[in-house]
Amino acid sequence: MVIVDNKSVYSGTSADFGEFSASIYKHFTISYPKFHKMDNLSKLAFLSVELLSGSKKSDHKYKGDEIGIILMNSSSSLDTDRHHQDTIIDRSNYFPSPSVFVYTLPNVAIGEISIRHKIFGEGNFFVMEKFNPQFIVSYIQQLFYNEIIKCCIAGWVEIDGNDYESVVFLIEKTDRTDKGIANFEPGTIQKIYNKMK
Amino acid sequence: MTDVFISSDNIITSLGFSTGENAANMLADNTGIQLTENERIAPVPFYASLINSEQLYDRFSTFDDPDKFTRFEQLAICSLKDALSDTEIDFTDSKTLFILSTTKGNIDLLEKENEHKFGRERIYLWNTARLLQSYFKFLNEPVVISNACISGVQAIITGARLIRANLFENVVINGTDIITEFVLSGFNSFQSLSTGPCRPFDKTRNGLSLGEGSGTIILTSKPVMSGGTNYILVGEGFSTNDANHISGPSRTGEGLFIAINRLLKKSPLTVDYISAHGTATLYNDEMESIAITRAGLQSVPINSFKGYWGHTLGAAGIIESIMGIWSIKNSVILNTKGYNESGVTNPIFIVNKPVQKEINTCLKIASGFGGCNAALIFYKK
Numbered sequence: 001m002v003i004v005d006n007k008s009v010y011s012g013t014s015a016d017f018g019e020f021s022a023s024i025y026k027h028f029t030i031s032y033p034k035f036h037k038m039d040n041l042s043k044l045a046f047l048s049v050e051l052l053s054g055s056k057k058s059d060h061k062y063k064g065d066e067i068g069i070i071l072m073n074s075s076s077s078l079d080t081d082r083h084h085q086d087t088i089i090d091r092s093n094y095f096p097s098p099s100v101f102v103y104t105l106p107n108v109a110i111g112e113i114s115i116r117h118k119i120f121g122e123g124n125f126f127v128m129e130k131f132n133p134q135f136i137v138s139y140i141q142q143l144f145y146n147e148i149i150k151c152c153i154a155g156w157v158e159i160d161g162n163d164y165e166s167v168v169f170l171i172e173k174t175d176r177t178d179k180g181i182a183n184f185e186p187g188t189i190q191k192i193y194n195k196m197k
Numbered sequence: 198m199t200d201v202f203i204s205s206d207n208i209i210t211s212l213g214f215s216t217g218e219n220a221a222n223m224l225a226d227n228t229g230i231q232l233t234e235n236e237r238i239a240p241v242p243f244y245a246s247l248i249n250s251e252q253l254y255d256r257f258s259t260f261d262d263p264d265k266f267t268r269f270e271q272l273a274i275c276s277l278k279d280a281l282s283d284t285e286i287d288f289t290d291s292k293t294l295f296i297l298s299t300t301k302g303n304i305d306l307l308e309k310e311n312e313h314k315f316g317r318e319r320i321y322l323w324n325t326a327r328l329l330q331s332y333f334k335f336l337n338e339p340v341v342i343s344n345a346c347i348s349g350v351q352a353i354i355t356g357a358r359l360i361r362a363n364l365f366e367n368v369v370i371n372g373t374d375i376i377t378e379f380v381l382s383g384f385n386s387f388q389s390l391s392t393g394p395c396r397p398f399d400k401t402r403n404g405l406s407l408g409e410g411s412g413t414i415i416l417t418s419k420p421v422m423s424g425g426t427n428y429i430l431v432g433e434g435f436s437t438n439d440a441n442h443i444s445g446p447s448r449t450g451e452g453l454f455i456a457i458n459r460l461l462k463k464s465p466l467t468v469d470y471i472s473a474h475g476t477a478t479l480y481n482d483e484m485e486s487i488a489i490t491r492a493g494l495q496s497v498p499i500n501s502f503k504g505y506w507g508h509t510l511g512a513a514g515i516i517e518s519i520m521g522i523w524s525i526k527n528s529v530i531l532n533t534k535g536y537n538e539s540g541v542t543n544p545i546f547i548v549n550k551p552v553q554k555e556i557n558t559c560l561k562i563a564s565g566f567g568g569c570n571a572a573l574i575f576y577k578k
Binding site: 125 | 240300301302304307308320321322323324326327338339340341342343344345351355358359361362364378379382383384385386387435436437438439440441442443444451452455459565566567568569
């Protein structure tokens with residue numbers, strides 16, 4: 001299922017990530033032909049950012065090098081690594097492909113989002129056992145404090161076979177205290193993550 | 198703001214098991230890139246800089262049982278052990294963070310035989326980092342940084358920022374990658390491998406040579422004089438994205454230019470020397486020459502270490518930074534092994550024989566798949 005700003009916006013489910021991602025793409029009438037070439041990790045990251053409310057708004061609000069992308073997961077690019085390994089396992093049927101191999105690096109998902117939204121700022125991909133709000137929040141807070149970025153797309157984008165989950169946030173410095181705008185702190189982030197479980 | 202000092206380091210490549218051994222071989226103009234026959238990695242001979250597995254095994258046997266560890270882990274442990282033994286700091290308390298920089302980690306565990314020996318869970322990068330954490334009794338949960346070929350530079354930038362933000366006092370960073378059939382077949386499918394030892398920035402360059410490496414660099418907020426009578430410090434660093442292509446560098450050097458330019462604007466230091474990424478692919482070296490020229494650094498001496506030990510992926514940013522620091526400490530800029538005549542359109546000052554001069558600062562740059570770029574400066578005080 002898909003939840004945006006605490007509201008369920010799509011309830012489709014499928015045990016197969018390929019089917020699920022295709023159904024989201026269709027349901028939200030996304031049009032981006034490069035999507036179909038992406039590996040599953042990039043698709044998951046791409047769709048999550050695509051559905052992030054306000055991400056289009058921030059495209060215009062900030063310059064490309066003022067926006068950063070900080071992602072984290074547990075399996076790195078292992079999902080696609082296995083795919084590449086399958087192409088070389090048999091010497092008599094050897095067909096390694098650059099279009100698969102390029103995705104055997106998790107940060108390529110950051111590259112895909114950067115291309116889509118013209119983001120030139122800091123990109124960093126962390127791998128930890130579990131979603132670690134404490135680490136990600138303190139890392140991003142110092143990026144804001146040191147004025148390295150003014151806006152950040154961040155989150156946990158994990159896929160290992162047909163086990164997948166993704167929680168992505170858009171973080172901005174703001175004086176507003178409107179309802180619905182949460183403070184970027186570990187407790188809040190953990191609560192949002194827990195809702196998905 | 199908190200200063201970030203370099204406390205100690207180690208480099209392991211085919212050229213040696215310490216920073217000193219590597220430097221001595223490089224000064225003697227030796228390369229570790231050889232025509233290699235290894236059926237497990239490729240069906241035909243290939244050029245690469247591989248660490249001798251028997252030497253590694255023997256060295257490991259002097260302090261622990263190598264059969265309990267994968268080749269990747271043996272390398273990382275050897276490197277960490279050497280760097281940690283060279284410092285007085287206690288790394289086992291809550292003030293220390295361990296960062297592992299790697300692109301593929303234990304990727305050879307995808308091969309069935311290895312998977313049976315070490316189990317299915319061992320391949321997860323966080324698990325590899327956990328194993329190293331418990332081996333050296335680091336207290337905090339480790340972080341893996343996996344950002345293609347900028348991983349090492351990005352790990353040092355990240356570590357220095359965490360210290361400056363007073364989140365940690367010490368950050369121990371190890372960068373390691375091994376060359377497997379997985380990696381070689383992938384680069385081969387991109388047709389990015391050189392037909393001989395790689396020739397960075399040269400007119401005749403036609404691709405990169407892969408290499409194995411492990412490097413450890415220890416950052417600390419405590420003033421330690423690791424450069425004789427000088428302190429060596431980590432300065433500003435930035436990473437950026439080209440937002441252009443996932444497997445090819447930007448033709449205008451956009452991302453790398455932005456990273457260098459931001460650094461020059463934010464840092465009061467002048468650049469004395471640049472340690473390039475210099476992989477020796479046509480596009481990378483050309484792109485770097487454009488970005489450097491756009492940033493106004495075309496007359497600063499620049500070299501690439503790839504002709505000595507190949508492209509060591511997640512280790513590259515670490516071991517090349519360490520050699521940059523070695524250059525500051527020893528007042529020598531090494532030559533660009535494999536380089537003879539410029540093959541980039543923008544004239545930049547490529548060092549082709551060792552230069553003796555005082556160096557106060559070293560700019561390290563890197564670029565990689567996913568369109569990522571990084572720039573970082575080291576200096577002495």
